Amino acid sequence: MARCFSTIVLTAVLSLFAGNLQAQLPEGPGKVLVERICKNCHDPEQATSERMNREEWTKTLEKMIEAGAVGTDEEFNQILEYLVKNFGPEPLKPVNVNKASAVELESALAIPRTQAEAIIQYRSDKGNFKTIEDLKKVPGLDPSKVEAKKARLAF
DSSP states (O other), rough: OOOOOOOOHHTTTOOTTTOOOOOOOSSTHHHHHHHHHHHTSSSSSOOOOOOOOOOHHHHHHEEETTTTTOOOOOHHHHHHHHHHHHHHHOOOEEETTTOOOOOHHHHHHHHHHHHHHHHHHHHHOOOOOSSHHTTTTSOOOOOHHHHHTTGGGEE
């Protein structure tokens, strides 16, 4: 597979530390390949805030191979493992229901804005939530959605 990475790699694959062009790639299996294969078209220390899962990295690498990236299947598999390990999706941070904005609640709980605003209004009227059961008391809020997202919530 004699190929050369296209400019998409600049922003999607090898842009690894947003705003810090002097950042070094983390040590680990695959780092040397990323540096060797990617330097033909890009600075391997370029940065991006993109954090992708295995499927997204695979699709990105497939695009790069189609665009002419140079390497063997085994090398690309090692690059994929390196990228997934070091630049996979970041775990979602808990949202404090006593401090979150309507937008944050809407996103964290996957609820409509009106329900998120109802949480804020209830919080303003009744005080801070202490438990998930307190949160489920908000009129109009679907308790099953709250239950399904309880791992994302902090009090």
